[in-house]
Amino acid sequence: MSPVAAAPQRSVTDLPKAHLHLHFTGSMRVATVRELAEQHGIRLPASLTTDWPPRFETADARGWFRFQRLYDAARACVRGEADMRRIVREAAHDDGAEGSRWLEIQVDPTSYAPFVGGITPALEIVLDEARTVSGEAGAASVAVVVAASRMRHPLEARTLARLAARYAGSGPGSVVGFGLSNDERRGDTAEFGPAFRIARRAGLALVPHAGELLGAESVTATLDALAPERLGHGVRSAEDPRVLGRVVEEQVALEVCPLSNVSLGVYDTPGDVPLRTLVAAGARVALGADDPLIFGSRLGEQYASARADHGFGDAELAELARASFAASRAPSDVVAEAEREVSAWLEAPAG
Structure with missing residues (x-):
């Protein structure tokens, strides 16, 4: 008896999508960080050279410390305006090459301020390059999310929120x-509330991380303290039906x-990630790559995993793509065009 042929599938690369969870340093190509390290005379850890991509045993303090050490080593290679512009440009073209139409890249300008004269020039460099590259063929349009760090004082977060508010906008090259x-696991989420109130008054999307290293209780604390529009990760809300219900109810x-959840050890295998649970409950899910430089996987591979590890068919992948635009701050014309392109993708012959 001959084997049954697999049903033809549409290319996830061709599926139009928005990318809402990508960190600035973590977006770098591994070849780029190696070139910058050589250029600036910096020695990289083996996990970014011969042993790349790294793997982390668990999401405990030691696992996170190892991740953070690698991230800091990569960030140390970014030493000025040219390096920063290169990162934005390559991220836009890499995303465009895998079907992204809209990218909201997350940056903490304090990390690069010492090399360019302060946090304001650091942010302006990113925004300027985002505007420039967004008009190029093959590149995703790029907007910016300004991110504060839980590891720093909440007063610094207020300073960053005021800076973000100054550049708030709705198109490419704007802070959205x-x-x-x-x-x-560090810091008191409620202490960052004043910074988020500043951002809310400016009309910015509130997009804190929660529900990755900690469970559903972290999601609850973040919802209570910050009233976010989106959660970075939030995947562990699936551990408590009441919390997940609240996420859905509050949209x-x-x-x-x-x-990246698997690489960090939050889940053992891609099939363990509760993607089906979240979608089945009615949650709006936007897939993201997080830090491709560290984890070795880009956005297209997240969609491929949804298909291979969770059995998502093409219609379900199309809904994930639509959800990514609905959750974004992309202009209405970008969203409308993406909706037409997603429908066209789904209507095209498979295989």
């Missing part, structure tokens, strides 16, 4: 959101990054 990143979108 304000986030809170780094180890969610908080989840920026789920399945393969």
Whole structure:
């Protein structure tokens, strides 16, 4: 008896999508960080050279420390305006090459301020290059999310929120959101509330990280303290039906990054990520790549995992893509065109 042929499938690369969870340093090509390290005379750890991509055993403090050490080593290679512009440009073209129409890249300008004269020039460099590259063929349009760090004082977050508010807008090269990143086990989420109120008054999307290293209780604390529009990750809301129900009821979108969750040890295998649970409950899910430089997987591979590890058919992948635009701050004309392109993708012959 001959084997049954697999049903033809449409290319996830050709599926138009928005990318809402990508960190600035973590977006770098591994070849780029190696070139910058050589250029600036910096020695990289083996996990970014001969042993790339790294793997982390668990999401405990030691696992996160190892991740953060690698991230800091990569960030140390970014030493000025030219390096920063290169990162934005390559991220836009890399995303465009895998079907992204709209990218909201997350940056903490304090990390690069010492090399360019302050946090304002650092942000302006990113925004200027985002505007420039967004008009190029093959590149995704790029907007910016300014992110504060949980590892720093909440007063610094207020300073960053005021800076983000100054450049708030709705198109490419604008600040469209304000986030809170780094180890969610550190700091008191409620203490960052004043910074998020500043961002809210400016009309920015509120997009803090929560529900990755900590469970559903972290999601609840973040919803209570910050009233976000989206959650970076939020995947562990699936551990408590009441919390997940609240996420759905309050229409908080989840920026789920399945393969980075596995790399960090939050889940053992891609099939363990509760993507089906979240979608079945009615949550709006936007897949993201998080830090391709560290985790070795880009946005297209998250969609491929949804298909291979969770059995998502093409119609379901199209709904994920639509959800990514619905959760974005992309202009209405970008969203409308993406909707037409997603429908065309789904109507085209498979295979």
